[in-house]
Amino acid sequence: MTLEQQLILLAHIQFTARHFIALRVTLEKLIELIAYSIGTAAPDADQIRNFLIKESTQKTLESEWETALWRSADRNQSWRLICLAVTADPEVAKRLLARRPPSPDCCAFCWQDEKGFTDALKPELDIYNNPVSGVHLHRQCSRPWHLMRALVARN
Template sequence: MDTNQILLAHTQYVAKFYQAYRGPLEKLIELIRYSIGEAAPAPDRVRNFLMRESTQRTLEQEWETALWRSADRTKSWRLVCLATQTDPEVAARLLAKRPPSPDCCSFCWADERGVMGALISEIDLYGNEVPAVRLHRQCARPWKLHRDLVARASGAASNIRESLL
């Protein structure tokens, strides 16, 4: 396995372990290198790899992991696990939970207090904003996948009930 694949896999592992990381890039690099172990590439190599836009796109599209630099005053980094549930009941429970503050993302619960434009409102099928649901751009897709899973499951359950009557 080449170094890039190893870095992608361990970045995904760190995202899954922490679910939503917010902090300096140096600490994130340290966590990824620790995950790899003795064969870890140099910190500068990991830094250059993580800062590439192509790496961030690949992580999001193929590895269920979002990585971006925040617009907050400290320019901290975010690493979020975008993995979705396959069980409709679990997905419904996750959708029903509300974050502790309206400044938090409804999917990953990362607090974005004081960061303008970090969160977007969810839009329903009719183009209306869904109240109390604010998401990172990166978290909107898995949130919608959970919504769709729950909707399909409830639709299938009602079809089964109708056929039994």
């Protein structure tokens, strides 16, 4: 796969994440959504699959494209695609931080449910390294959550 094809794939993975905000699907469905986003110029499904499952791709998406991608620990081995973009508006960030997920088994940032796999969620820690009650986050979701906290604290 050429560098240009990789950049197109990264852009469309990010576009899909921003469109759905938080998505839990099978790898096949994720490949189908990304290929549909690209259109007729999409690489074949096997190339997309190989690109998505590489750890380097997942790290690149998280660090440079504001997108988290990982295979969850559930029985179906579903995949998560989460938009990690953070608002620049302090009032919106305050509202987002005040929302509480419907269950303690949900991530406070993306609201993805982890029933039975609570080790996938880590409690948020305050500045004294004590857990904040009721706030559990995926490893990938903790960075944007803390960025929103910092934005609200500055204003």
